[in-house]
Amino acid sequence: MRKNSPCRHHVPDPEMDALPPVQNLTLLVLSLVKPYYKWLLIIFAAMLAETAMSLATPWPLKVIIDNVIGDHRLPDWLAWIKGISLEENKMRLAAAAAIAMIVFTILGGLASYINSYFTESVAQYVANDLRRKMYLHLLRLSLSYYDTHQVGKLLSTITSDVSTIQDFASETLLSILIDALTILGMLGLMFYLNWDFTLMLVGVSPFLLLFVIRFKTAVKKATHEVRKDQAVMVAVLQQGLESVRAINAFGRQDLEEDRLKRISYETIMAALKARKVKSIISPVVTLTVSACTAFVLWRGARLVIGGAMTIGALTVFLSYLNKFFNPVKNLAKMTTNIAQAMVALERIQQILETDNVIKEKPGATEPGQLKGNIVFENVAFAYVPANQVLKDISFSIEAGQHIGICGPTGSGKTTIASLIPRFYEPDAGRILIDGKDIKDYKLEGLRIQISFVLQETVLFYGTIRENIAYGRPEATEDEITEAAGKANAHDFICRLPLGYDTLVGERGMTLSGGERQRIGIARAIVRNSPILILDEPTASLDTEVEKSVMDALENLMKGRTVITITHRLCNLVKANKILVINNGVIAEEGTHDELLKRGKLYAELYQIQEEGNK
Numbered sequence: 014m015r016k017n018s019p020c021r022h023h024v025p026d027p028e029m030d031a032l033p034p035v036q037n038l039t040l041l042v043l044s045l046v047k048p049y050y051k052w053l054l055i056i057f058a059a060m061l062a063e064t065a066m067s068l069a070t071p072w073p074l075k076v077i078i079d080n081v082i083g084d085h086r087l088p089d090w091l092a093w094i095k096g097i098s099l100e101e102n103k104m105r106l107a108a109a110a111a112i113a114m115i116v117f118t119i120l121g122g123l124a125s126y127i128n129s130y131f132t133e134s135v136a137q138y139v140a141n142d143l144r145r146k147m148y149l150h151l152l153r154l155s156l157s158y159y160d161t162h163q164v165g166k167l168l169s170t171i172t173s174d175v176s177t178i179q180d181f182a183s184e185t186l187l188s189i190l191i192d193a194l195t196i197l198g199m200l201g202l203m204f205y206l207n208w209d210f211t212l213m214l215v216g217v218s219p220f221l222l223l224f225v226i227r228f229k230t231a232v233k234k235a236t237h238e239v240r241k242d243q244a245v246m247v248a249v250l251q252q253g254l255e256s257v258r259a260i261n262a263f264g265r266q267d268l269e270e271d272r273l274k275r276i277s278y279e280t281i282m283a284a285l286k287a288r289k290v291k292s293i294i295s296p297v298v299t300l301t302v303s304a305c306t307a308f309v310l311w312r313g314a315r316l317v318i319g320g321a322m323t324i325g326a327l328t329v330f331l332s333y334l335n336k337f338f339n340p341v342k343n344l345a346k347m348t349t350n351i352a353q354a355m356v357a358l359e360r361i362q363q364i365l366e367t368d369n370v371i372k373e374k375p376g377a378t379e380p381g382q383l384k385g386n387i388v389f390e391n392v393a394f395a396y397v398p399a400n401q402v403l404k405d406i407s408f409s410i411e412a413g414q415h416i417g418i419c420g421p422t423g424s425g426k427t428t429i430a431s432l433i434p435r436f437y438e439p440d441a442g443r444i445l446i447d448g449k450d451i452k453d454y455k456l457e458g459l460r461i462q463i464s465f466v467l468q469e470t471v472l473f474y475g476t477i478r479e480n481i482a483y484g485r486p487e488a489t490e491d492e493i494t495e496a497a498g499k500a501n502a503h504d505f506i507c508r509l510p511l512g513y514d515t516l517v518g519e520r521g522m523t524l525s526g527g528e529r530q531r532i533g534i535a536r537a538i539v540r541n542s543p544i545l546i547l548d549e550p551t552a553s554l555d556t557e558v559e560k561s562v563m564d565a566l567e568n569l570m571k572g573r574t575v576i577t578i579t580h581r582l583c584n585l586v587k588a589n590k591i592l593v594i595n596n597g598v599i600a601e602e603g604t605h606d607e608l609l610k611r612g613k614l615y616a617e618l619y620q621i622q623e624e625g626n627k
């Protein structure tokens with residue numbers, strides 16, 4: 014059986030490392046926000062209101078400067094306020110301008126509140142949907158996906174990349190949209206105030222935007238590097254913390270620390286490189302803005318002196334100018350955020366696009382209650398092309414028979430068992446259950462027919478009861494206790510502080526190996542499937558505990574087709590048939606006595622074990 018060996022985490026990660034151009038990003042975004050379109054409409058309305066208020070804010074100032082302090086006529090659309098030359102009326106106009114300013118601010122504030130609340134809501138729910146979508150997708154992928162992908166990196170995408178998208182949606186995106194609307198509104202008003210100034214601004218903007226866009230590509234590339242290094246760092250940390258027992262046992266904290274130091278240093282370098290690129294944008298944009306403002310001040314002063322423009326109009330213009338370049342400046346600043354969000358989205362999309370699922374045939378049928386007759390026909394399989402694990406495996410098991418599989422380590426015993434529930438697909442040959450190719454069964458229906466008891470039972474965080482019922486959540490209380498009884502687990506469970514309600518840790522660390530195995534057996538009894546695969550279920554137990562677990566297993570095996578993979582050949586004495594696997598083929602086949610009589614590989618292995626036991 015291939016365990017989670019540390020070197021597994023150093024397998025190069027081709028998919029994650031070389032990101033292909035990702036299509037359908039827009040489709041992904043649209044599918045994510047679609048359920049929230051009503052909220053988006055509210056956000057859009059509030060955004061329009063906020064922009065309108067922001068555009069209106071400088072106008073009361075113009076009225077005060079030009080019409081209250083100065084003697085200019087009110088614009089035509091305000092001509093209904095008559096007789097402003099009278100002192101008293103001027104003060105009324107000033108009061109109206111002051112009130113208008115407050116009203117604009119209040120309305121703008123209200124719109125901004127609605128905006129930010131609903132945007133945050135959409136961002137939170139979209140992030141929630143994304144997390145769930147990715148997790149579900151990952152749980153459905155074929156196990157071979159996990160042979161080449163580090164769990165730490167996947168974790169980093171589900172957490173960090175999703176958070177980046179969430180922050181972008183709740184903060185940056187809103188500002189970008191408001192900025193864009195503001196630019197449009199302002200351009201109109203500025204043309205109205207003074208068209209030749211405005212033309213100049215419009216002339217400068219494309220160059221600025223081109224500059225920003227040109228740098229966006231560089232920033233995005235640098236951000237990719239940073240995220241990649243961060244993901245590796247999470248993977249290193251995850252692996253280290255997960256293996257803390259082994260690290261302590263070997264006293265190799267220094268090695269692990271060194272690993273982190275190296276990747277952490279690489280992350281710093283990548284982040285600094287990214288910052289170098291990003292830092293150029295802001296000063297360039299600020300300089301351009303200053304140059305434009307200086308020009309407007311200089312030329313504006315001449316126009317005002319020459320009477321071609323009012324002071325109020327120049328003030329509004331300057332205020333707009335400032336605001337006009339704000340979005341461009343923001344866009345420059347937001348380049349980083351945009352790049353981060355794009356990178357995050359691409360990484361997420363890449364996981365979602367992974368098609369490494371075990372496919373269900375179009376006409377696949379529900380298997381119903383299978384009897385458990387299993388046939389392998391010339392099955393061949395390789396995890397990687399260079400290493401042909403199974404070359405030509407053919408055997409058959411009658412329903413209810415107990416079969417043993419043994420052979421040297423790494424000969425492919427666990428691999429044979431993994432093909433039955435279709436964790437992996439054979440490269441050649443076929444596997445039949447009850448006379449039908451397993452590919453013709455619905456996947457879920459097929460897997461329900463099979464229970465596993467492995468060398469180590471994984472206990473999920475939850476109560477003992479939930480753990481026993483893990484494979485069949487609808488199991489009744491009686492079924493659970495009965496199964497625990499048959500698995501020799503009831504007594505020790507009752508001695509636990511909260512009995513069946515006792516919480517067990519993520520990996521069942523609070524229970525001993527033997528106790529864990531008995532929970533695993535109870536779980537298989539509750540699942541009550543016709544096919545049972547036992548992969549070294551007692552290998553990690555001492556002889557005394559093994560006895561009680563073996564008794565429990567005897568109870569579990571009754572009336573089922575059982576495949577037992579084991580190195581302890583004495584456990585196979587009663588098997589109806591034993592398959593001895595060697596070099597990817599079945600080297601020998603027969604009962605314990607037949608194989609001993611034959612005096613070949615099985616007899617040799619048995620002899621070695623017997624001598625070892627003496």
Ligand SMILES: Nc1ncnc2c1ncn2[C@@H]1O[C@H](COP(=O)(O)OP(=O)(O)OP(=O)(O)O)[C@@H](O)[C@H]1O
Nearest residue numbers: 014015160396397402421422423424425426427428
């Ligand atoms: N996920 C995997 N990716 C690549 N190679 C694998 C994978 N799992 C197992 N292998 C390789 O396939 C071969 C057979 O492995 P398998 O676990 O089936 O052997 P086994 O007979 O059950 O071994 P053991 O008795 O040690 O548990 C070994 O060479 C192993 O290194």
